[in-house]
Amino acid sequence: MKNVIAVFQKELRSYFNSPMAYIVIILFVGFANWLFFRSFFMANSASMRMYFSMLPWLFMVFAPLITMRLWAEEKKLNTLELLMTMPLKDWEAVLGKFFSSLFLLVSMLVLSLPLAINVSSLGNMDWGPVIGGYLGAFLMGAAYLSIGLFISSLTQNQIIAAIISFFVCFGLWIVGESIVVFLAPASLVGLLEFIGLGSHFESIGRGVIDSRDLIYYLTVIGFFLYLNVKGVESRKWA
Amino acid sequence: MIEVKGVTKRFGPTIAVNNLSFEVKKGEVLGFLGPNGAGKTTMMRIITCYMPASDGIVKVAGHDTLTDSFKVRERIGYLPESAPLYLDMDVTDYLSFVAQVRGIPSNVRRERIKKITDACGLEKVLGKDIGTLSKGYRQRVGLAQSLIHDPDILILDEPTTGLDPGQIIEIRELIKRIGREKTIILCSHILPEVSATCDRILIINEGQKVASGTPEELATATEGNITVRAKIHGKDAEIRERLEAMENVIGCRVITGGGSSPSTFVLKAKQEGDIGQEVFKMVVENNYSLSELRIERVSLEDVFLHLTTKEREAE
Ligand SMILES: Nc1ncnc2c1ncn2[C@@H]1O[C@H](COP(=O)(O)OP(=O)(O)O)[C@@H](O)[C@H]1O
Ligand SMILES: [Mg+2]
Numbered sequence: 366m367k368n369v370i371a372v373f374q375k376e377l378r379s380y381f382n383s384p385m386a387y388i389v390i391i392l393f394v395g396f397a398n399w400l401f402f403r404s405f406f407m408a409n410s411a412s413m414r415m416y417f418s419m420l421p422w423l424f425m426v427f428a429p430l431i432t433m434r435l436w437a438e439e440k441k442l443n444t445l446e447l448l449m450t451m452p453l454k455d456w457e458a459v460l461g462k463f464f465s466s467l468f469l470l471v472s473m474l475v476l477s478l479p480l481a482i483n484v485s486s487l488g489n490m491d492w493g494p495v496i497g498g499y500l501g502a503f504l505m506g507a508a509y510l511s512i513g514l515f516i517s518s519l520t521q522n523q524i525i526a527a528i529i530s531f532f533v534c535f536g537l538w539i540v541g542e543s544i545v546v547f548l549a550p551a552s553l554v555g556l557l558e559f560i561g562l563g564s565h566f567e568s569i570g571r572g573v574i575d576s577r578d579l580i581y582y583l584t585v586i587g588f589f590l591y592l593n594v595k596g597v598e599s600r601k602w603a
Numbered sequence: 604m605i606e607v608k609g610v611t612k613r614f615g616p617t618i619a620v621n622n623l624s625f626e627v628k629k630g631e632v633l634g635f636l637g638p639n640g641a642g643k644t645t646m647m648r649i650i651t652c653y654m655p656a657s658d659g660i661v662k663v664a665g666h667d668t669l670t671d672s673f674k675v676r677e678r679i680g681y682l683p684e685s686a687p688l689y690l691d692m693d694v695t696d697y698l699s700f701v702a703q704v705r706g707i708p709s710n711v712r713r714e715r716i717k718k719i720t721d722a723c724g725l726e727k728v729l730g731k732d733i734g735t736l737s738k739g740y741r742q743r744v745g746l747a748q749s750l751i752h753d754p755d756i757l758i759l760d761e762p763t764t765g766l767d768p769g770q771i772i773e774i775r776e777l778i779k780r781i782g783r784e785k786t787i788i789l790c791s792h793i794l795p796e797v798s799a800t801c802d803r804i805l806i807i808n809e810g811q812k813v814a815s816g817t818p819e820e821l822a823t824a825t826e827g828n829i830t831v832r833a834k835i836h837g838k839d840a841e842i843r844e845r846l847e848a849m850e851n852v853i854g855c856r857v858i859t860g861g862g863s864s865p866s867t868f869v870l871k872a873k874q875e876g877d878i879g880q881e882v883f884k885m886v887v888e889n890n891y892s893l894s895e896l897r898i899e900r901v902s903l904e905d906v907f908l909h910l911t912t913k914e915r916e917a918e
Pocket of ligand 2: 640643644645684760761
């Protein structure tokens with residue numbers, strides 16, 4: 366655990382020592398506010414439903430930007446060699462990096478909280494869906510981060526890592542969307558709906574917190590973190 | 604302290620290290636010498652547990668690198684080739700990260716970092732981002748990082764490559780000073796780097812050991828180890844025949860002089876007897892005249908070149 370914390374702190378220092386973290390956070394909060402007020406005035410009700418339905422798309426862009434450097438840069442600079450010859454287990458490094466990216470994600474969500482507070486002051490807000498929405502956004506963002514982190518471990522090129530991560534996240538999102546499910550053979554519908562990141566997000570967003578959805582997200586996160594450990598180990602396979 | 608037995612490392616069809624065995628004793632400084640691509644870095648990566656060998660055994664302080672990798676890592680300080688460091692961290696933050704992972708308790712961490720940065724001459728750059736430092740300073744940060752847990756084994760891969768001459772001298776001095784009580788492997792593709800600082804040299808080429816010994820042993824171990832250059836006036840063919848007939852001469856090459864200037868005869872000779880005197884005698888006895896006689900002992904440089912180019916010439 367001590368090593369996880371060490372890596373976590375190191376990554377945060379790197380994030381906040383460069384303009385990258387600030388730029389990503391400011392852009393995100395800016396976009397989120399703009400999208401929110403747009404949908405708020407269009408829907409004209411004290412609800413954040415529209416806002417939460419936009420978040421997955423926003424995260425799809427921002428999560429890869431957060432994770433792209435985490436491994437790709439270590440590979441490019443070859444600092445991986447020093448990191449992995451210290452008394453540190455591969456999974457400790459993976460977890461430390463994952464938590465640092467999660468920290469950024471949570472900062473983004475927290476900085477967009479004033480939106481909810483504003484809305485609640487304007488009308489009678491139903492807090493259930495809001496809490497559900499935030500929880501869903503957190504889980505979904507974490508799933509995207511685990512995907513992005515894994516993909517970052519496969520290349521030295523941050524830009525490539527970001528682009529591929531985006532497409533994988535996008536793919537995992539849309540397989541559960543009604544249009545894809547509609548086109549798919551009937552035998553696959555259940556499976557696709559289950560795999561798709563989106564369907565689970567929607568049910569949490571309604572304020573219905575079902576343990577199956579939680580388990581789903583935790584499984585996705587665990588799966589990609591596991592792949593990530595394997596990806597870091599792959600240096601040994603030659 | 605370090606035992607390498609029959610280690611082979613393949614990358615697909617490439618064999619980077621080929622059945623290599625050697626030992627480094629406690630307190631010894633081993634120069635690991637070989638041309639670029641010889642497999643030095645790969646061998647160091649195996650010793651430091653970055654990657655496993657395809658074959659063979661490596662033990663560090665009695666611990667197997669495969670089964671006891673953490674014990675091994677704790678004993679070793681490692682400075683990889685070209686000092687890979689986090690460019691967006693400042694020196695103090697970086698060193699405290701390393702200290703943290705190296706398990707140095709938080710109450711003594713600051714003290715330790717101070718001690719190491721003083722020893723490595725980093726006082727002036729502590730708050731600077733590593734990315735803004737010169738190569739010489741980065742190499743010092745790399746050294747500081749490798750020493751922070753006071754390891755008894757130090758592995759340095761090309762620590763002065765890419766530095767300017769002044770920085771090279773400084774880093775060498777630093778290594779000498781810091782490394783007095785440590786077991787060290789110093790990798791290099793340039794000879795002066797290791798001949799000046801190492802107790803023993805191991806030369807590898809294309810993944811295989813080609814020679815090992817003290818610098819002096821290596822210099823005398825190769826055949827034909829004296830070169831004599833003589834400028835002699837007379838009939839070239841006749842002179843050559845006489846030179847080749849001499850007991851200690853192994854070979855003779857003639858570089859024909861232009862116009863009235865004499866030809867140069869380049870002799871390879873055994874180290875026994877006094878070859879200079881013998882050539883001189885031959886010249887006098889036959890009434891030639893000698894305008895130059897130069898005897899060159901083989902340097903370690905020649906040995907290194909000879910050993911590492913042999914195979915390619917034979918092809
Ligand atoms: N990760 C790798 N994948 C494939 N080939 C490699 C890898 N690392 C090294 N090699 C090859 O192994 C050989 C030895 O390389 P290296 O150990 O870096 O030599 P040196 O450090 O002596 O210059 C080279 O031919 C190099 O191309
Ligand atoms: Mg090398």
